Amino acid sequence: MGLWNTEKCPICGKETNALGKSAIKKDNSYICRNCFLKLTSSGINTSNIKELSVEELNDIVNGNKKTDDIKEYDMKTAEGMYQFCVDNGFGQGMTKSWGVKHFQLIADNLKNEEKVLIAFIGLHNYISATKHDNNFAYVLTNKRFMMAQKKLVGEAFQTVSLDNINDITFESGIAFGIVTVDTIKEKFNIALDKYSAKNISNRLHEELDNLKRISYNINNNQMSVADEIKKYKELLDMGAISQDEFEKKKKRLLNL
Template identity: 35%
Template structure:
């Protein structure tokens, strides 16, 4: 995907909307589309509330996109726009916390975490899809962490947390467990 319209249609087909309308969605995704490199394609995109700290304090709605090179976050403002990006090599981990109607996806980076509020019905699929594409297009996120800093037991506990959060499938957990214990 390279255009805002393609990203909108992807979200529409997946049901990733969080209650936003077409024009609003296109404005957010245009910020991302306008900053894609020539060799860069979006593989996953969605909309969420950026850095929510409380019911009355957040940075507003952003469009999010994972490309073959980076994770992009874009917002169209009344005056100008805000674009942030994180190199795939700086993505370290993801955690999904579910509530009754909302969920918080935290993406851990080498700098500081990014928190994204989503609706609970879309959150698990978004987290699994992000993880899948981040692992497929690059080295697995877990392998980018310095493995020597955690004991095998600590690594297994961390992977179990990812399994319980729905970020790892049962099969992936078993493979990671096997790799750690070797």
């Protein structure tokens, strides 16, 4: 057990750790994110995955591979994030050069351990077709939601930690779809074309669920370590084990 222990994907057989897994289990092990993305991009949803056999899923993953290989994007770079948006239909902004400039702000602010999961471009603080703050670049990372806009003069940059996101909702209008990111402090309405908005909202939910599952696992792990240490402390207090033995056990549990 443990967060970084690997597990085999039931479809492709590749070893993955918690960050590489999707939230969907098949035959008692988690499907890797790569296979999961290949399936969803072939129009397979989570209930299909539950219904289909591993062999059938494997055929879909491999059949899909022939037609369009899932591109690996360098999501640490502005160009990689921009290309991800274009290929997924997640908004393009006015021009490529502006799109890349917005994402550059995000790339510059990424921390070492931070991983960009989704990137998209939309109209920020959308009220109506003429009332909004123009195009922003957005990303969801494993740590936070980031919003950035490069202007002719200056820039706008804001982040919300995942703990402060209440919900992400989607509403469809005539031409636009609105993704609303509801945070503890404020709400951000982001407009995109209807189809992209719905897809992005779904993807954001999937990724957030996945992150919740990971942090749940981490917390559970920490809880059991604390419990174990407590148990040995009691044994020590009872005189059943020596101080030396206790320290050894503790060190091992804390991976020191």
